Amino acid sequence: MDNQDLIQKLQTVYFPDEIERKLPLIEEINRLKKEKNALVLGHNYMTPDVFHGVSDIMGDSLYLSKVASETDADIILFNGVHFMAETAKILSPQKKVLIGDLSAGCSLAESINRADVIALKKQYPGVPVVTYVNCSAEVKAETDICCTSANAAQIVNSLESDQVIFLPDEYLASNVQKETKKKLITHPGRCMVHELYKKEDIDLARKQFDDLVVISHPECKDDVVDASDFAGSTSEMSNFIGKSEAKNVMLITECSMGDNLRSKFPDRHFVSTCQTCPHMKKITLEKVRDALLKEQFEIHLDDEVISKAQLSVRRMLEVSYGKKG
Numbered sequence: 001m002d003n004q005d006l007i008q009k010l011q012t013v014y015f016p017d018e019i020e021r022k023l024p025l026i027e028e029i030n031r032l033k034k035e036k037n038a039l040v041l042g043h044n045y046m047t048p049d050v051f052h053g054v055s056d057i058m059g060d061s062l063y064l065s066k067v068a069s070e071t072d073a074d075i076i077l078f079n080g081v082h083f084m085a086e087t088a089k090i091l092s093p094q095k096k097v098l099i100g101d102l103s104a105g106c107s108l109a110e111s112i113n114r115a116d117v118i119a120l121k122k123q124y125p126g127v128p129v130v131t132y133v134n135c136s137a138e139v140k141a142e143t144d145i146c147c148t149s150a151n152a153a154q155i156v157n158s159l160e161s162d163q164v165i166f167l168p169d170e171y172l173a174s175n176v177q178k179e180t181k182k183k184l185i186t187h188p189g190r191c192m193v194h195e196l197y198k199k200e201d202i203d204l205a206r207k208q209f210d211d212l213v214v215i216s217h218p219e220c221k222d223d224v225v226d227a228s229d230f231a232g233s234t235s236e237m238s239n240f241i242g243k244s245e246a247k248n249v250m251l252i253t254e255c256s257m258g259d260n261l262r263s264k265f266p267d268r269h270f271v272s273t274c275q276t277c278p279h280m281k282k283i284t285l286e287k288v289r290d291a292l293l294k295e296q297f298e299i300h301l302d303d304e305v306i307s308k309a310q311l312s313v314r315r316m317l318e319v320s321y322g323k324k325g
């Protein structure tokens with residue numbers, strides 16, 4: 001992308017003096033990427049400077065994990081949260097996988113550990129375990145198959161069993177339950193961002209705006225999803241805007257999602273209501289530069305954890321993309 005294109009994108013969210021300050025850092029990062037043969041992946045919730053300025057491939061967690069499994073770069077720098085960088089390491093164990101801040105966590109990933117999964121497997125012997133990728137590598141290693149918000153119902157329905165242990169997001173589970181005849185056994189994990197939205201937010205916006213399309217993430221409560229026109233992964237949300245002709249768009253998700261889409265859909269009005277993920281916001285341009293410069297902070301995982309977790313992530317990619325991932 002040339003500088004003019006980038007400036008146009010950044011102008012939709014930053015003041016000119018902020019852009020001036022960011023441009024030299026963006027140039028430095030892009031030079032370091034080339035020097036080190038590094039691939040920089042950017043989740044849709046990154047701030048626009050990190051998203052548009054320095055990420056080579058952007059997308060939802062499903063797509064970025066597919067890309068991480070296919071790259072021939074020497075280094076993968078993951079602009080996202082810790083579980084995403086771990087997933088990249090699981091899929092490309094021979095690569096150096098870096099993240100700008102190791103403490104960029106996730107309330108869902110923190111809601112469950114390996115011992116919880118083992119206890120559930122004892123309680124429900126023989127019942128397959130599906131885990132949302134928003135969990136640690138140790139939890140993935142105890143899992144039969146992973147899923148993301150883009151493929152959760154598809155993964156559950158791909159299994160033979162009438163019962164499925166579905167971890168750790170109770171709201172995603174209740175949304176998936178509407179799309180399957182299988183009985184889901186759940187765990188009380190929640191996304192600290194999406195649990196804050198209420199159906200009343202949508203009712204109020206519908207009263208205020210005509211020609212409004214409401215698009216939510218399936219980590220929201222099920223009455224929020226029911227009151228929306230569409231629910232899907234972060235990339236599916238963006239695709240849905242492209243297909244809809246509505247003038248006003250209400251995104252029920254993390255704030256940067258709308259900030260990144262404003263320049264892609266300049267003819268739409270984004271109704272501003274959003275919640276911030278404090279974990280995603282730990283990834284700043286400065287930390288991305290330092291990560292590349294000092295080749296920090298590296299993701300290290302136990303070999304056994306990698307080989308077990310790889311099976312559950314690769315099975316997911318196989319069901320989603322129809323080939324060995």
Ligand code: 13P
Pocket residue numbers: 044059060061062134148149150191217219232233234235
């Ligand atoms: P996606 O898989 O939809 O990109 O979402 C990841 C996430 O953390 C949402 O809160």
Ligand code: SF4
Pocket residue numbers: 081105106107108109134191192193194219254277278279280
């Ligand atoms: Fe985790 Fe929610 Fe943040 Fe996504 S938005 S990383 S699910 S806390």
